Amino acid sequence: MRHGAPAPDAAGSVSAMRLRLGYSPCPNDTFIFHALQAGLLAGTPEQAGGPGEEPIELEVTHQDIDALNAAALAGELDVAKVSYHAYGYLARDWVLLRSGGALGRGVGPLVVARDPGLDLTGKLVAVPGGATTAKLLLALWRDDLRTEVVRYDAIMPAVAAGRYDAGLIIHESRFTYPRYGLYALRDLGEWWESEVGHLVPLGAIAAKRSLGPRVHARLDALVRASLEHALAHPGDSAAYVAAHAQEMDEDVRRRHIALYVNDHSLDVGAEGEAAVRELLGRGASRGLFAPVGDDVFAPAGLSLPEAARRG
Numbered sequence: 001m002r003h004g005a006p007a008p009d010a011a012g013s014v015s016a017m018r019l020r021l022g023y024s025p026c027p028n029d030t031f032i033f034h035a036l037q038a039g040l041l042a043g044t045p046e047q048a049g050g051p052g053e054e055p056i057e058l059e060v061t062h063q064d065i066d067a068l069n070a071a072a073l074a075g076e077l078d079v080a081k082v083s084y085h086a087y088g089y090l091a092r093d094w095v096l097l098r099s100g101g102a103l104g105r106g107v108g109p110l111v112v113a114r115d116p117g118l119d120l121t122g123k124l125v126a127v128p129g130g131a132t133t134a135k136l137l138l139a140l141w142r143d144d145l146r147t148e149v150v151r152y153d154a155i156m157p158a159v160a161a162g163r164y165d166a167g168l169i170i171h172e173s174r175f176t177y178p179r180y181g182l183y184a185l186r187d188l189g190e191w192w193e194s195e196v197g198h199l200v201p202l203g204a205i206a207a208k209r210s211l212g213p214r215v216h217a218r219l220d221a222l223v224r225a226s227l228e229h230a231l232a233h234p235g236d237s238a239a240y241v242a243a244h245a246q247e248m249d250e251d252v253r254r255r256h257i258a259l260y261v262n263d264h265s266l267d268v269g270a271e272g273e274a275a276v277r278e279l280l281g282r283g284a285s286r287g288l289f290a291p292v293g294d295d296v297f298a299p300a301g302l303s304l305p306e307a308a309r310r311g
Contacts, residue, residue, distance in 0.1 A: 017055070021078070022060075022071055023080070025064075026171050027248070028259075028261050029081055030245070031241050032261065034226065035230060036226035040226075041226060047222055058079075072090055072094065079206070081203055083133045083136075084202065084280065087292075091280075091296065094206040094209060095208075097216065098220055098267050101272070103275060106189060106200075106259070107200050108137065109188050111167070111184070112159060112167050113165060122145075123165035125145050126147075130149055133203065133279070140286070147168075152169070153173075155173070156180045168188075175256070201276045205219075273297060280296070
């Protein structure tokens with residue numbers, strides 16, 4: 001069976017559309033997707049489908065953001081959490097959903113080092129992936145640094161051990177880096193906000209364009225409904241979030257969700273769209289990827305009947 005297409009059953013009728021969904025084990029993503037992956041939304045029209053429609057079944061995989069970017073680029077997923085930087089390379093074949101993303105203020109990556117007065121010129125910096133938004137922000141900030149990709153959760157120990165001059169940290173690391181004897185040299189989110197004046201766009205849920213507007217609308221509604229359930233019933237997802245973040249204490253998990261899940265996670269909004277377009281425009285102007293067109297996000301407010309007509 002081809003993923004992303006309805007599967008005919010033995011009688012020749014259409015059964016479920018099976019889509020490969022990838023998101024990270026980070027608390028914000030597991031919090032957002034818990035209700036969806038747990039089957040709590042299975043009876044909704046968006047997932048079950050209307051008369052004559054195939055229900056959507058999701059095969060869930062968890063990977064760190066660098067691996068998710070690579071899997072999306074390789075076409076190994078149908079729906080995926082990706083970095084906005086990676087989307088610069090995906091834009092021709094993927095569209096962004098309006099729900100489920102991470103962007104806001106005070107959420108940017110940090111450059112950390114053992115020496116609080118370190119001059120970074122020519123220094124080697126460990127970065128959490130070549131297509132992460134953190135890497136793009138670092139490149140936009142300054143272009144005189146050497147970088148090497150290191151899994152995001154191994155960066156702080158590696159910097160503390162002296163294997164790298166500095167590290168670019170993301171996710172919950174912004175809460176825990178002092179435990180490693182490290183100091184923040186620059187908050188790149190703070191730099192972006194002061195330099196550009198926009199929200200800091202980190203990542204979004206992307207879906208293959210080939211799925212069509214009808215499926216995009218259903219997926220967007222599902223992600224939003226899953227998040228709305230999590231916000232209304234935070235206790236439901238607690239065990240699931242903790243199971244995928246066992247190295248974090250409860251307070252760090254709570255702070256992680258509070259920081260990275262906000263109103264823009266429900267809908268990117270006009271302010272978020274402007275921030276994303278600014279980031280993608282600056283990345284393209286640096287020659288990192290081709291200019292991205294206007295149809296970045298699935299249409300705002302597209303109802304399911306409208307999606308059916310347009311699909």
